[in-house]
Amino acid sequence: MARAATTADVFNAVAEPRRRQIVDLLAAGEISVNELVQLLGLAQPQVSKHLRVLREVGVVDVRDEGRQRLYRLNGQALKPIHDWVKAYEHTWNQRFDLIDDVLAELKAQEEDDANFNGEGDHTG
Amino acid sequence: MARAATTADVFNAVAEPRRRQIVDLLAAGEISVNELVQLLGLAQPQVSKHLRVLREVGVVDVRDEGRQRLYRLNGQALKPIHDWVKAYEHTWNQRFDLIDDVLAELKAQEEDDANFNGEGDHTG
DNA sequence: TTGACGCATTCCCATATCGGCATATGATTG
């Protein structure tokens, strides 16, 4: 068996840098193929091919406008990627450590409250 | 030119479902190759190959323990993926719509201020 | 030392890629 098709899922579709670039460009709004060709500096057929891949996985939608085709981003299709990496965000994001601290402090306060309703510890 | 190597970057490395599965399994802690073979139900050589790819892009680290090799996750290597998709989180997360509203409101206020400050030209 | 174990590497093969190029399709204009 060979490598999975680029259209197999969003992960494969977006593994290609050019396609991520297209997504980034479409973030600004609807763009025609020709405009993308200009912006990317690629040949028109390659752009159309990349767009086809993105279409097949639902990352972009098309709309016919005369003889142009306006592509637009459908960010929702990227959600599976975000859902997956989000689980590993804590490994580089210090904020999660702070959340841990806050939670620990809250828990300690609860225990204090349970024992004695007195002065609150506010040290860091 | 063919498709970019799986070791070209994290995006390509993680496009393979098996490798994401390995990452998910390693989230629990260090695991030996044999354990991964059991958990994945794959042949040992394929697992070693997948691990090699993940190693080359820095997603996993290895440690020798006798005749075993213990793999561990290095979540930081996944950050580029998160950084990229994060920009599109607002398309499915309602919370960001609220932020959008606030930003739009702020922008409207700024424009009001600009007009008030004496921008003579009035387009529209 | 011999053998068994744990893992990595190598070879083979069917497959799908991406880019270049030519061409087909569809809409607009003359």
Add this chain to the structure above:
DNA sequence: CAATCATATGCCGATATGGGAATGCGTCAA
């Protein structure tokens, strides 16, 4: 209708893939 513009598709070649099977190699046990 013919010509042109905007886009999509088809074919080509070079390349790397992922799984299967065999093998290499270091480590531990007898």
